[in-house]
Every structure is written in C-alpha cells, then in structure tokens.
Amino acid sequence: xxxxxxxxxxxxxxxxxxxxxxxxxxxxxxxxxxxxxxxxxxxxxxxxxxxxxxxxxxxxxxxxxxxxxxxxxxxxxxxxxxxxxxxxxxxxxxxxxxxxxxxxxxxxxxxxxxxxxxxxxxxxxxxxxxxxxxxxxxxxxxxxxxxxxxxxxxxxxxxxxxxxxxxxxxxxxxxxxxxxxxxxxxxxxxxxxxxxxxxxxxxxxxxxxxxxxxxxxxxxxxxxxxxxxxxxxxxxxxxxxxxxxxxxxxxxxxxxxxxxxxxxxxxxxxxxxxxxxxxxxxxxxxxxxxxxxxxxxxxxxxxxxxxxxxxxxxxxxxxxxxxxxxxxxxxxxxxxxxxxx
Amino acid sequence: xxxxxxxxxxxxxxxxxxxxxxxxxxxxxxxxxxxxxxxxxxxxxxxxxxxxxxxxxxxxxxxxxxxxxxxxxxxxxxxxxxxxxxxxxxxxxxxxxxxxxxxxxxxxxxxxxxxxxxxxxxxxxxxxxxxxxxxxxxxxxxxxxxxxxxxxxxxxxxxxxxxxxxxxxxxxxxxxxxxxxxxxxxxxxxxxxxxxxxxxxxxxxxxxxxxxxxxxxxxxxxxxxxxxxxxxxxxxxxxxxxxxxxxxxxxxxxxxxxxxxxxxxxxxxxxxxxxxxxxxxxxxxxxxxxxxxxxxxxxxxxxxxxxxxxxxxxxxxxxxxxxxxxxxxxxxxxxxxxxxx
DNA sequence: CTGTTAGCGCTTTCAA
DNA sequence: TTGAAAGCGCTAACAG
Numbered sequence: 001x002x003x004x005x006x007x008x009x010x011x012x013x014x015x016x017x018x019x020x021x022x023x024x025x026x027x028x029x030x031x032x033x034x035x036x037x038x039x040x041x042x043x044x045x046x047x048x049x050x051x052x053x054x055x056x057x058x059x060x061x062x063x064x065x066x067x068x069x070x071x072x073x074x075x076x077x078x079x080x081x082x083x084x085x086x087x088x089x090x091x092x093x094x095x096x097x098x099x100x101x102x103x104x105x106x107x108x109x110x111x112x113x114x115x116x117x118x119x120x121x122x123x124x125x126x127x128x129x130x131x132x133x134x135x136x137x138x139x140x141x142x143x144x145x146x147x148x149x150x151x152x153x154x155x156x157x158x159x160x161x162x163x164x165x166x167x168x169x170x171x172x173x174x175x176x177x178x179x180x181x182x183x184x185x186x187x188x189x190x191x192x193x194x195x196x197x198x199x200x201x202x203x204x205x206x207x208x209x210x211x212x213x214x215x216x217x218x219x220x221x222x223x224x225x226x227x228x229x230x231x232x233x234x235x236x237x238x239x240x241x242x243x244x245x246x247x248x249x250x251x252x253x254x255x256x257x258x259x260x261x262x263x264x265x266x267x268x269x270x271x272x273x274x275x276x277x278x279x280x281x282x283x284x285x286x287x288x289x290x291x292x293x294x295x296x297x298x299x300x301x302x303x304x305x306x307x308x309x310x311x312x313x314x315x316x317x318x319x320x321x322x323x324x325x326x327x328x329x330x331x332x333x334x335x336x337x338x339x340x341x
Numbered sequence: 342x343x344x345x346x347x348x349x350x351x352x353x354x355x356x357x358x359x360x361x362x363x364x365x366x367x368x369x370x371x372x373x374x375x376x377x378x379x380x381x382x383x384x385x386x387x388x389x390x391x392x393x394x395x396x397x398x399x400x401x402x403x404x405x406x407x408x409x410x411x412x413x414x415x416x417x418x419x420x421x422x423x424x425x426x427x428x429x430x431x432x433x434x435x436x437x438x439x440x441x442x443x444x445x446x447x448x449x450x451x452x453x454x455x456x457x458x459x460x461x462x463x464x465x466x467x468x469x470x471x472x473x474x475x476x477x478x479x480x481x482x483x484x485x486x487x488x489x490x491x492x493x494x495x496x497x498x499x500x501x502x503x504x505x506x507x508x509x510x511x512x513x514x515x516x517x518x519x520x521x522x523x524x525x526x527x528x529x530x531x532x533x534x535x536x537x538x539x540x541x542x543x544x545x546x547x548x549x550x551x552x553x554x555x556x557x558x559x560x561x562x563x564x565x566x567x568x569x570x571x572x573x574x575x576x577x578x579x580x581x582x583x584x585x586x587x588x589x590x591x592x593x594x595x596x597x598x599x600x601x602x603x604x605x606x607x608x609x610x611x612x613x614x615x616x617x618x619x620x621x622x623x624x625x626x627x628x629x630x631x632x633x634x635x636x637x638x639x640x641x642x643x644x645x646x647x648x649x650x651x652x653x654x655x656x657x658x659x660x661x662x663x664x665x666x667x668x669x670x671x672x673x674x675x676x677x678x679x680x681x682x
Numbered sequence: 683c684t685g686t687t688a689g690c691g692c693t694t695t696c697a698a
Numbered sequence: 699t700t701g702a703a704a705g706c707g708c709t710a711a712c713a714g
Contacts, residue, residue: 026685061466062406063707066690081428091422094449105446125402234634271636293575295612367701404691407706
C-alpha cells in the first residue's frame, strides 16, 4: 500500500504524538498533562513538560475542539466598532474571559440584519459555546438558527423585549422616562429633541418613547424636533442643534439621542455663544468620557456598557447549558446631573 | 464489540453524513458541493442543496479546518479597545475580510507584553492563516513563536523598526518631524510638549523624538514639558495643560502626544479663557472625528487607521505564504492645519 | 497512574 | 462525475 495523502508539510509540525514519542509515554498522558488534569505522576509530568518546552509544542485547539466537541469560542455580534459603546462592551467581555480559556470572536453587522444573519451563520459553524448579539432585532432565519443551535444566546444592550435565552442590559424605555422626569423636576417645560436615524437604532427610539411618556404624564410634549437621516455623530449633533435653534426659539432644554450628538450640541452652543444651561439646556445619553471632560460636564444618563459585556460572560460561564426560562439581567443606569441641564 | 463512547448528544447534530445519506450520495459529493467545487452535476447539486436546506445543515468548520489543515482564521492582537484608534484598525480589517471566508479573532493585551505573549500563544493554537499584531515591542518568546509558526505576521501601526514579516503603518518619527517643521513654518518658536506615559506607548515617544529633531535642525528646543504617568485621555490632557500653563508662560505652541490629550488641552483653554491660537496654539496627532468638530477644528496630523487594517489584510490575502524578505507598507500621513495652530 | 482504542466531522487523494 | 478510504491531531471511555 503506497503512502498516499498530502504533500510534504512545509511547517515543522510538532504534534502530540511527537511529544509522546520523545517523552516515551502515551498520547493520552501528554494530553492529560496539557490540560492539567491532576491524575498524573509528578515525575512523568516533569519529563513530559521538558520535551514540550524543548520541542516548542503548541497544542492544536482545532483538533482538541473537534475531539471534545467543545470549541471554547464565544461569538460576539455587534453593529459596529465605530460607536465607542460597543468596544466598551467587548472590553467587559474580555475582562470576564481573562481567566478562562474561552476566546471571543467578533463580527460586525454594520447595522444590517441581513449581514447579521450571515455573521451568525458563520459563527455557528465554529460551534461556539455561546453567541452574544446586540439587540433583539434579528431576521427570522437568525432567530431560528440561534434557537435551534442549542448554544447559549445573550442579547445585549437592552431588556425591553423578551429574550431568546438571556438578555443583559438596561431598559431604554425607562431610561427615557427617567430623563423626562429628571428634567421636569429641574423645572424645564419646553422640550426639544435632537436625534438620528431610528431605523438602525431601535434603542434610541425606545428612549424617545419613554421620554414622551414622562412628559405626557406631566401634561407636556416635545415641542421641536431635529432628526438626522444617518447615524449619530458629533458633527450630526452639531448640525441638528443649529437646525433646532433656527426652527424654534422657545425651547429651554434639548434632549439628545446620545452623548455624541449632545457633545455636538455643546460645540454648537460654544460657537454660537449660546449659554448653557441658561439659554438652553442639553441632556445626553450614555455617560461617555468626553462628556465628563467638557468645560461644563455634560448632563447625561450613564449606562454601563462594560458591565453589560462582563455580566453576559459571567452568566454563560456560570451555567453553560441553556435554562428552561429566559433570563433577564438588568445592569441599570444612573442620572448624572452635570452642568448643562 | 459494545458501542461505547460519548453520552447521547443533546443537540440535533446534523452532519455531512446525514445529508449524504438522505440525498443518497457520498460524503465527498456533499463536501464538494458545500465548498462549491464545480465538478458536480447540476442535478446532483440541486438534490443535495435541497436536503441541506431541509435539514438546516451548517458545516462544522472545526472539522473542516482540521481536515484541510487550514483554519481561515486571522488573529489580531491589539493593546486595547478603549483607544478608538484600534477599533478603527479592526474596521479596516473587517472591511477587507468582508468578501473572504476568513474571520478575525481579536485579543487585547492591555499594553502588557507578557499578556501579549499569552494571547499570541492562544491564537497560534488555532492555526490561523496570519497574526496581525500592533507594534514591534514583543517579548523574545513572542517573537520566536511568531517566527517559528510559519504563519504570516503583520506588525501594525508603525514602520520605524524592521518587521518580522510585514509592517503596515506610518513612520511616527517622520510624523513628529513633520509636525515640527510645519509649526516652525507657521512661525512658532517657543514649544511646549504635553504627553502621557511612554513606557506603554513607544510610538508617542518616536513622534516626540522626531519633533525634537525638527526643532534642533532649526536651532530650537522644547522649552516646557507636562507629562502624565498614565495612559492618554481627554481628562489627562486637560490636567497636564493646566500644569504646563502654570509652569511656563512663554510657550506659544503646545504639541500633544495625541488628539485625546489635545482635545483636553482645548477644553482647558476654553475654561481658562485662553484664546486659541493667539495666546497659545495646540497641535494634536491622529485626526480623530472629535477634533474636527470642535468649535475650532483641531490642528493635527492625520494617520489612517482604517487603511492600516485594510492594507494588512489585503497583503495577506494577496500572498498567503511568507516571502523571503520583510515587506513594509507605508500608509502615510497628512498635516491638517485646522484652527488651533 | 498510564495505555489502548475508537472516534470527532470533515477533506483529500486515488480509483472507478 | 462520483465514491471509498485514509487520515487531520486530539480527547475520552475503558481497561489495566
């Protein structure tokens, strides 16, 4: 029988077998040692570790995962990396993963749920232990794949809908409501809203709805809107603030879809000589660092993105098997009074 | 012979074999179809694809990678996600990867080269096609692993040292030099420097050195320094600017270690009533969005982080095998005059 | 405490 | 154009 199969491998290719051969033990012994299972004699372990070092052996996790049917990979699906809140979530993920041997694989959807479907399918092919995914807005196919895969699924950022498995985040509706109540309590009566496209950002819409409810409860309403087509950004916030000011002069507070937009608003006011908060007040959302460092700290509502990523991973490490009932983890929020409202 | 091995699997577990059985073809045929190799009859393909859809079959990439000895994974090692420049690099990576079937696996080192070593070892265990890694500052062990692994290695961000395999970035030394020349040309003579800890940010140091060289060539020097212990941030930039102003009053321009720091400087000036650029000028580094949107656009040097990620991947996809000689790809930079200097 | 053995689910020759 | 068979490098059940 000729030795068919495969071209000569270009790489050195040190395998478990090599180590076992050289150390004169069986492959399983080496395998046990590499996974520090404790049922190995110290002398053997020492002998094997020596050859491991000598050979520079690195276990092949692909083979390991296949054999154990367990990849120790965690898929993370987020809309984008350009909005700093998502990198912050991932920092929390990395933090919680630090002492485990799991690794995160990150995909971005660019706010496109069809692309999200492609990403999820791609991740599922790696048989991850879990998928973390931002939001609840998925295609039917995505939802079905996620559901049938049997892996743990954590929907991140908001908890305003029923999760497939676990949801970790805060109620954006309540956040909007809290902002409304806070501003009313501070004496504001004439509200404006500066926002960005809701189509891709359902959570901004939820906050808006919450805000409106709170105002309605006090017999108030939003008297002027300035809403951009595209995504949120400092520049957009600046432009739309100019629009708002041009449209309506009786607004005493403007609520922004988020801090990026609000910082833009602050910059417009600085340029236009509008005094904060006397001429007009500004209120943001998120509690980004940049807002805290403005000449006047931005009034905002702090969400805890880092904690969302961290809690999500902790929940998964704690119980790797899916529970019978969905779980909701509320990471809460906090009003930061600041100096602009 | 009893059928030992493994507990009953909880998941549906649809494999290639199932599909082959149901479609009444061999496993290899299904395999060929799933990888759209073209040597399959249309009728067969159609029949198989139908069962694939019916069963909701998703190929197991772990098994595929093991069999083909090719994981189609790309490891990315960066210091952090909290500095927006790194997510921007990753966006470029994702962009270039979009139409391929490669996936990026991201690890962060938190600016710790020992942790970097652990991350690299972990990534190498997945037999990636390439490793992208920020900077040139690695442990000996990291360097050796990278070198011996035989995978392509792209060192990102700067091109001021000799790469292991490929380097993609810009010369930070030249950037610092260009900043110096630009500011001298604009008539500035009394330079201050506001920076953060160089230990973790070798590139900031390179820029500083370049700046000093340019000044020296004009018979000038940096007359005052304000350098923080920790990492860069807007808040730190603000604090150190205050220090600088308290220390020295004859500075007419302050060069910052980066835009975050410089924005902090602008905020201090706004608070303290220092008029930009007349009382003092400010010059940053990076060209972040926030700087462009300030009431006065920040004078800075634009680096192209997105392009660094994109070019890195393109280089790898173009030639998956390591070349004989190291390759350097310069993504360049551009002075943005702005209004603060 | 250690070895033997039978796969994990797929790809890749080679032969038909 | 298709199929059979031999692994990829490792883990896990079982036996010793």
